[in-house]
Every structure is written in structure tokens, then in C-alpha cells.
Amino acid sequence: MSNVLLQVVNLSKSYKDKNYWLNRRCINALEPLSFNIEAHKTLAIVGETGSGKSTLAKLLVGAELPSTGHIRLNGQTLEPGNFKQRCQHIRMIFQDSGTTLNPSLTIEQLLDEPLQLNTDLDELERYQLIRETLQKVGLLAEHMNFYPHMFSGGQKQRISLARAIILQPQVIILDEALASLDPSLRSQMINLLLDLQQQMGLAFILISHNLGIVRHFSDEMMVLYKGKVLELGKTTDILQNPQHKHTKKLIMSQRFQLLNR
Secondary structure, three states: OOOEEEEEEEEEEEEEOOOOHHHOOEEEEEEEEEEEEEOOOEEEEEEOOOOOHHHHHHHHHOOOOOOEEEEEEOOEEOOOOOHHHHHHHEEEEEOOHHHHOOOOOOHHHHHHHHHHHHOOOOHHHHHHHHHHHHHHOOOOHHHHHOOHHHOOHHHHHHHHHHHHHOOOOOEEEEEOOOOOOOHHHHHHHHHHHHHHHHHHOOEEEEEOOOHHHHHHHOOEEEEEEOOEEEEEEEHHHHHHOOOOHHHHHHHHHHHHHHHOO
16 A cells, blocks of 8 residues: 655756746756655655755745645645645754744744644643654753753754744655764764654655765665756665766765765
8 A cells, every 4th residue: 555645746946047038047956856755754855066956855844835746745746825724734944053042032932933823732732743843853851941052062963953843744855854964973863863754754855965874774775866867766766876967977976975085
């Protein structure tokens, strides 16, 4: 039985070139692409800078409207302009978690905002859910009263994770969310993410330049180049036997960097 959670069908994005005569030319940031993700699975998206990874992430969370195609979640088509619907079901965690946390708010206030905007829970119910969520990501309930500057980088990433899962989403996009962590903290974070994935039935979309993380963390991977999909399949198959020359180049460049550290 199929366990497909997220379906992306012919999704693309084009922009008009404002510097071109009469604005007639379009720049294709992302060519039409399609893929599925199952619950409890992770899809890694890799590619050079400018390959379309961030554009795809923005389309998935509703920050950009697609030029073509649609997204289906649990068989239901998500409305392109319904940002509140996307916010509840598809969440994103960024690389620099510190810049996404309002320094003037306590952790309780930061986590309470999405609950007030997206749920009908009363104050006591929200308070209990915030406590439980903090404990779920390895923080203490007492941290509710702390401010972001009082935490380390690894703890801030856990706070960002708590904010991402507090609405019980189905898909989480990790936009280089593990890149800034040192190897020890990164390993802890990956283990935490995998545990939450199994507990909550989450699907992860991992955007990363680090093929070591991709190999360890993802089930499938997609290689993008200039907005086009070069390869899509099982992570181990692509890394062991890449078919496209740009995929081979990407893998070899990572190996070269590792050998020269």
C-alpha cells in the first residue's frame, strides 16, 4: 500500500527579466519537476549555488507562487495562495537559527505565536503544549522564560525545531539547517530528527551541500542543475553510481575537499 504523503506535480517557476527589452524574456528558475515523498522518509535536494534549491523550497512553503504545477498533501491539492494552510502542514528550519528568533521575545512567546494564529487552543492548553514540545526536542520546560541570546547555537536550532513541530506538521524542510553545527552537535541533531520522524510520521526535505549528511540522513536524493532535475532516486544508488556528469563532478569535488582538510 502506498504511503505517499507529499506529491509535487510539474512544479515550475519563471521570472520576467526586468532588464530585457519590453520584459518579454522569462528566466526559468525551476523547470517543471515532479516527485513524491512518503511519511517517515527524507528526500535530499543537492546542487550548486543557483541550481534552484531555494526556489523549490519557497514554492513548497508558499512563499512563492508557481508558474505551473501543483502540490498535493495526503491526496488534497494545496491552494497556492493559502499561506495559512501551508504554514500548518509544511514548516521550514533555516541554517542560521539565531536570526529567525526574535530577540525581544521569550521562548514561550516565540512558540505561542504560531499557536495563537493557527489553533483554537486556550491559554492553558497552549502552555502545556509548549512545555511538552520543548521537552520533546531535548530542552527544559524552564527554558520557556529564557530569551534567545541565552542559548548556544545548538540550543537555538532545537528551539527552531520546536517551533517547526509545534503545529504538528507533516513535512519539514531543512534548509542547510545542519550546516552550521559542529560534528558532535550535528550528530545529536540528526538522531533527534530521526526520532521525531518516526514518532510523528514526518517527511523531511533536506537541502544540503554536504554529501556526508545526505548519505547518512536521506533515503532519496534529487540533483538539480540550472533549475533542472538531473537525477532522482535512492541516495545510495546515486552516490555510488552517478549517471550524469554534473553529479559526478559534485561528488568528486566533495571528496577532494574531504581529502584536503
